[in-house]
Amino acid sequence: MNNRHIDINVPVLARVEGEGALDLRIDNGAITDLKLRIYEPPRYFEKFLEGRSYADVADTVARICGICPVAYQMSAINAIESIFKIELTPWARDMRRLMYCGEWLQSHSLHIHMLAAPDFLGYNSVIEMSQEFGDEVRRGLKLQGLGNDLIRLIGGRSVHPVNVRAGGFFHAPEEAKVSEIVGRLKSAQQDAADLVRWTATLDLAEDEQDFTSVSLHHADEYAMNRGRLVSDQGLDIAIDAFDDHFRELHMPQSTALHCLLHDQAYLVGPLARLNNNLDSLPEDTRALLDSTGIAFPSRNMFHSIVARALEIHYALNEAIRLLQNYQRPERAFQDIQIKGGVGYGCTEAPRGFLWHRYELNSNGEVVSARIVPPTSQNQARIEQDIGNALNHFGLDKEDSALQLHAEKVIRNYDPCISCATHFLKMKIDRTTPDTASTDEPVRHDASLPATLIAIGSPYSPDDIAWTLADKLQQNSADKNIKLIKLDRPGTDILNYLKQPGTVYLLDAVLVDSPIQQLIIRRADQFIADNNTISSHDIGLAGALQLAAQLGHDLDNIMVIGIPAIRSGNNISLTIPVEVLLERLGEIFKTQ
């Protein structure tokens, strides 16, 4: 068993919104590679917003995700209203919350019945499951339908609703429609309670893990549309302080964008929310939770399905409360004054908190937009969890069992790939390969070992890599980085490639035009770019290619090219040394 080598490759993950795939490699009884790949191509939404009016924002961001368009609209409109200094009327605030209740109901019910429950009951799909569990599926469809109806009541349609505007809504629902839906909501209260109890009886794996739960928290209500960002480890910040504590980075050894809290993975979503907001639950919902016999706060990700069911119960009852004494206002919105400035919006999407930041000019046009969706926040946690969970489950199990278990773990997070991926930071790769640059620098995770190999010669400016590496080491806060200086190593570089962690090769690279960015490439990319010529006799690309052919693993190797340009016999750097140092400092987080 010890020598077993298996590769599990799940090309299309069924029942995950959007499409993702998991690569898992086990060598000699240990996981050696684990990657959650994401198929959804980038959709550049932040860029589309630039130059558009604030009034187009809600309709644009809704299109990021058809499963949680309300969340996108809510975070965006909160940010815009904070710039315009709008204080919503209590009616508008209630209706915004109501719309969110609808989305939680819809999204959570869809997840539980169509995506997760078939796993726990041993079916491939909800359609198969409905043969045996018809009543449960119908109950789920009823709750999902009610959620959609609530969104439709306020938003006109359940996918990409049309009613939200700065200052309130375009239209207030008629009283007759409201009282009709309240009747149906009340008739589903028992269903919601039964659902919670039913999820608690499912055969959920025992898998306690250590993780940090992060969510909004509000003193007056179960957090949805407003509050502070808190964690169960003591974080308690205003939403505009997000950047002081959270960091998004593209780790070179991984294929996924990770958003980290104090450089650690963390959890967002229903389980995190429930863990952090138990005190905000109404008494009956709390009592229902206690009656399941499952202790919360919980450290078992498999309890997410129970947390979702409980939030269905909460959202349903909250919707009834919000609509109980409904009075249609004369106007659904208040007058607004367009202002420029920066605003933040953070709300609890079904899958976890969704953070937006917008800058508007004085005409109310978007100067810049930034969106951090829940799934990219959970990304690091998911990969960590799969590793832990599979080890706990037993790596000696059959491939199909391992695959199913890994899929179950992933589905606990209800990852919404279409949201997550539009946000993966892109590298700019212009059509001429020798002018490649990065939009967002690669950042080295300080907790991981790294080796920086500076390649150069004593002749200026070819000594630049050595100079930079020396300065970098003096400035670096990170003593984990091992520095190696090599003089025109040629193929000798092969003897230095085997290092723990990531190996960064720093070298001057000749380019055709005076570009202003570092050229950061994975080793395989660097080889592929045959136009990129190292300034050394045996090109770095050639040496790496040789290494690949000799069976060296290049996965952990990154090339950082310092652009230099030749004119006649002179070679000069295209970027001043101070700037180079600063750029490298961004990668290696120097003080």
Added chain:
Amino acid sequence: MTRPTVAVHKFSSCDGCQLAFLNAGEALLTLSSLVEIKHFAEAGPVDEDASVNIAFIEGSVSTPDDLERLQKIRQLSNFIVTIGACATSGGLQALRNMADTAQWIAGVYTNPEYIRTLDTSTPIRDHIKVDLELWGCPVSGRQVLAAVRALLFGVTPVEESDKVCMECKRQHTVCVLVARGEACMGPVTRTGCGALCPSFGRECYACYGPAENINTAAMARRLQGLGLVDAEIARRFLFINSGADAFNREGLNWKSES
């Protein structure tokens, strides 16, 4: 008797149009008894290589792999229906096709093994023969299920191509363009949504794409008459369906050359 077979494929999209199935409630269960769903990754069944009678396609083409997948889908499917703006016009993400800065139009991910992307987001019709196109961002359950029903009866489904204006008249909705001076795109936009936005007192933003026989130049002049600057007129046309020919042409007429 064997049931007709169905596949639902996803390309670059928000998943919202697949919800036309997943939000259909009881109708979804009925559907699954009438047809055999061979491939629908979001709902469970995964069999991309199965031959089917009807294939629904959500999403636009935006990676080189998409092109290969599409050819295969065409070979395996008798009747192909695109659902939604992405599959039918390239969707909102087709805005990248006309981006001013080469910088982000050519942007790719750090790890090429991970994702590769084309410079453009294009509709399915640009690459393979499509038998029926259902417009809308998103399509409604009614549209999709009506198409399935028609196909099961062996008749060609009828897709609405009237203007939103006609729907407003039928519903007795007061015209937001004439009465309130809103920049409503109803006169050039295909109905199918039920004239939702005007009935909520707001302008139509053309999420169902161009209607038949439209006069986009007159629409643009009307918007100009309402006081919209050129760039704003361009943005009205170049939004959810910027890749639809009629909208694309008119929008580019007004887009400044900055």
